[in-house]
Amino acid sequence: MLPAGEWWVCAFAFGTVIGSFLNVCIWRLPRGESLIYPGSHCPYCDHQLGPADLVPLLSFLIRRGRCRYCGRPISWRYFGVELLTGLIFALLAYRFQFGLDFVAYSLFTAALIVAFFIDAESFFIPDEVNHFALLMGVGRDIYGIAQNETSHSLIDGWLPHSILTAVICAAIFVGIRILGTALFRKEAMGLGDVKLARAIGAMLPIGAALTSFFMAVIMGAVLGPVILLVKQRRSPPSNEDAIQEKAVEEDIKIPFLRDSLESLQYLLFLDIPITIWMRFKRRPESEPLVEDEDWQPGATHIPFGPFMAVGAVAAIFIGNQLTDWYLRWSHLGMLFGGKS
C-alpha cells in the first residue's frame, strides 16, 4: 500500500493517461471512427504521432501546443482534458482511497468527461458513453452484492439498488420529456439526457443522484442565458437564421403517443440489446452515429448533458453532505433509506 501522498500523484498521472485517450474518444466517437485504429495523428498534416508526442501534458507543453511536424496550433482542449482528468482522479483517490470504488468511479467520471465535451459541441451523447457509464454503476453494485459488501444489497432479496435508482432517475427525465411533448410538441429533454440520467442513477446513491440533477438545473438556469449571450455576441443571428429555426422547430414536432411509448424502452433497458444488435449489423467505419438525423439544434438551444455531467461529478464529492443537509432541513429523512 502506497503512502497517501504518493497515491494521489499516481492517480493524477493515471488520470492524465486516461485523459489522453478521452481526447481520442471526444474527437472520434461523434465522427463514427474506430477508437483503436489508426493510431493518433495530427488533424492538419495527418502525420502519425510517435510515443514522444503522446506523453500527456508534457508533449503539449514542450511543443508549446503546436504539431511537431507541421507547426500548426493544437487545441487547448487536448491539454485541458488531460489536466482535468488527472485532477479529478487525484480527488477521487482522496475520496475513495485505493480500491474498487476508485476504479469504478474514475471510469464513470471518464465517461462523464467525454459526454460533457461531445454534448457541448455536437448536441448529443453517444450511446457507447451512456452505456459504459451505466455498466460501471450496475457492475460495481452487483460485484459488491456478490462480495457481501455492507453498502451493497438486494431489495427484497432480488433487486439491486443500482437498477432501481437507475429506473427512478430515467423515469424522472422521461416524465419531463413526455410533459414537454404534451405541452409544446417539442423536445424538452433529449433521449441522450434520459440515458445519462439512468447511468448517473446506477452509479450514485439516490440522494446524490437527485442532488446532481438539482445542481444541473440550477447551473443551466444561471449559466444558460450567459452562454446564449456569449454565443450571440460571437455570431449574431441573422433574419435568415430565425426563419430557418422556425421552420426546423415546426418540422420536429414530436408525435406524443409514439414518443411516450418509445420512452418506456429506457426504463426497461430495452435500448441496450437494440443498440448492440444494430452495432453488429452495421459495418464498421460507416456514417457518424447521430441519434436523430433530422434533428438540428436551434440558435437558442443549449445542451443539458454538460450540466448533468458537472452536477454528477460534484455530487460524488459533496452529494451526501448536501442530501443530509436537505433531508434534515426539510424533515423528509423518513422517505429515503437504503444505499448510501
Ligand SMILES: [Zn+2]
Ligand atoms: Zn501536423
